[in-house]
Each structure stands twice: as C-alpha cells, then as structure tokens.
Amino acid sequence: MPDTQAVRSRIKTLIVDALHLQGTSPSDIGDEAPLFGEGLGLDSVDALELMVALEKEYGIRIEGHQVGKETFTSVSTLAAFVQGRLAAKPS
Amino acid sequence: MTTTPGPHAPRPVALVTGGSRGIGRATVEALAADGFTVAFTWRESEAEAQRLAERLEGRAVPFRFDLRDRTRPGNLVHEIEEQVGPIAGLVNNAGVRRDGLLATLPDEGWDDLLDANLGGVFRCCRSVIPRMLHRRRGSIVNVSSMTAVHGLAGQTAYGAAKAGILGLTRSLAREVGSRGVRVNAVIPGFVPTAMVADVPPEKVKALRSAEALPAGVTVEGVAAAILFLLSDRSAAITGQTLVIDAGLLA
Numbered sequence: 001m002p003d004t005q006a007v008r009s010r011i012k013t014l015i016v017d018a019l020h021l022q023g024t025s026p027s028d029i030g031d032e033a034p035l036f037g038e039g040l041g042l043d044s045v046d047a048l049e050l051m052v053a054l055e056k057e058y059g060i061r062i063e064g065h066q067v068g069k070e071t072f073t074s075v076s077t078l079a080a081f082v083q084g085r086l087a088a089k090p091s
Numbered sequence: 092m093t094t095t096p097g098p099h100a101p102r103p104v105a106l107v108t109g110g111s112r113g114i115g116r117a118t119v120e121a122l123a124a125d126g127f128t129v130a131f132t133w134r135e136s137e138a139e140a141q142r143l144a145e146r147l148e149g150r151a152v153p154f155r156f157d158l159r160d161r162t163r164p165g166n167l168v169h170e171i172e173e174q175v176g177p178i179a180g181l182v183n184n185a186g187v188r189r190d191g192l193l194a195t196l197p198d199e200g201w202d203d204l205l206d207a208n209l210g211g212v213f214r215c216c217r218s219v220i221p222r223m224l225h226r227r228r229g230s231i232v233n234v235s236s237m238t239a240v241h242g243l244a245g246q247t248a249y250g251a252a253k254a255g256i257l258g259l260t261r262s263l264a265r266e267v268g269s270r271g272v273r274v275n276a277v278i279p280g281f282v283p284t285a286m287v288a289d290v291p292p293e294k295v296k297a298l299r300s301a302e303a304l305p306a307g308v309t310v311e312g313v314a315a316a317i318l319f320l321l322s323d324r325s326a327a328i329t330g331q332t333l334v335i336d337a338g339l340l341a
Contacts, residue, residue: 018225045224045266045267045269045270048220048221048224048225049221049224049225049270051221052221052222052224052225053225061165061169063165064217064221065217
C-alpha cells in the first residue's frame, strides 16, 4: 500500500488534472488546505468527479451517497479515506 | 455519440432500463441501429430479453434488474462498464403500473409505486452521473407519462411518481449541465403496449379520438424521440420534456 505522502501527492495531481484546474499546480495545494469554498474553490460536482478519478487510480469502489462531505475537507482527509479503502480491499 | 460510427470507431454505450418489451425494446432497437451498443435490463421477461439480444447480434446485452433493488444500480453500472464499456447514455424507461383509487390505496401500495417509478430513476441516475461528470459527457432520458400532466382516475400514485420524474429531470439538468451532461424527459401518449392492455376499450377510444394525428403513437415513434434526446443531435437541449402524443394534448 502506498504511504501517506505518496497518496497525498497523487491526489493533488488528480485534483489538478481531473478537474482541469487552470493556473494551479499540485505543489500549490497544501495537505490541510480546504478544498471547498474559500480554499481551492471546488464544488460538490467537483467532488463527484474527483471520486471517479480516485476509483480509477486506486481500483476501489466509492458510492457517492456513502461518503460524507467531511471526506472531501482536504487532501489529508481524502488520503486517509483512500488508505482506509485500500486497507479494506480484498487482496 | 450520435450517428453510425465509422468502421474503427468504438460504439458508444447506452443503458436502457426495461428494455425487453414495448417502448424499451423499440428504444434498444433504435439505438442499436444508430450505432450504439446497448446494455438493457429486464425483470421478468428473460426469454424476450434473450431473443432481442440474439437478434441484435452483440449490439445489445441483457442484464437482470429490479427497480426496487436499492443496491443493484451501483453494481449494475459497474458490471456494464466492465463488460460493455463506459456508459454515455441512460434511458430510464422501466416502470411499474398498478391502478387504484386513492381512497383505497394502502400505504404500502403508495410507497411501492413511488419507490419503483421515481426512486428507481433516482438511483439509476445517481449511479451513472459521477462517471458521466468525470468524462464530461453523457445524456439521460427519463420516460414519464401522460398522467404526469393530464390527470387519470386511478393513477394518483403512478401520476405522482411520473410527475416527480419531470421535476427530477429539470433540477438534475441544472446540477450537471456545467460538465456537459444533459438530462431530458419524454412523455409518451397512448401507445398500444402490454403495459396498457388492461385499459378499458371505452377509455382507449376516448383517448384515441382526442389525438390530432389519426395514426396515433407507436413505440417506434417514441423510440425515435428518445434517440434524438440521447444523441448529440439534441446537444443544445437539456431540462426539457418532449411530448410524443400525436397531438392529444394540443
């Protein structure tokens, strides 16, 4: 399983690529920076797009209605969620 | 996602619920003829579903599905995307009709009709939407009913569900339009299918006599409208309801 830093780094790249963020590079995104509203300015539709990108990247299944909004608070909360799913994934 | 693909272009994939009979089957046939590979669902009519799949020679793939199953849509979409390909279009056609006067309708009957006819559409949309958003491409067509806009005694629950579909369609169109995903609805008029075989002859006569076009509405006519809304031919249309009723409501 990839370590926390590797997952966070990959998620930042996915955010920029999957959401087509102009003028933002992965290194601009802090681990704890809010993704929504005042932070990176993402919206709930972005969260759904990002969810599918995470499914493809990590080979996990995520049902949108089973994931709380708090999961998408920041890169670090998202990384913790992904690592939890990877740990629960049958090998 | 519209016209017949070239010899090397991949065929876009559409999912049609309730695709083994009536309007659903005509829609599967129309989409397959237009260049789609169609995943379609059936609940009871397995033999008809198999026959349709065989006749369309690989352009249509049947899947079992019950609208009331709350966990199935997510798995169904996953299976289709694994086995057939990324879903570019969804036609929510499956429905359950059971008539009865409101005064005698038990809570269970109300709940069941609402859950199947409106909840089923909600769950199927919820399952395909994230993937469509991610691909920034997709079209959904929800099949409503005349009873959504024109009252029919005995169809309070069915009519409420079908009217709910129109509200869902408009709001969902607003939610996902920014990512290139479109959502529309159709209202078929009186179409002679097995689903309306129990409508009394005098009611049928009254409905048909109100149509402006003597030829009336066929399943192929409804399917053509669904194909139009699902395809890029209607690229500038979302949140709309298209009535195919031979002028009944005109």
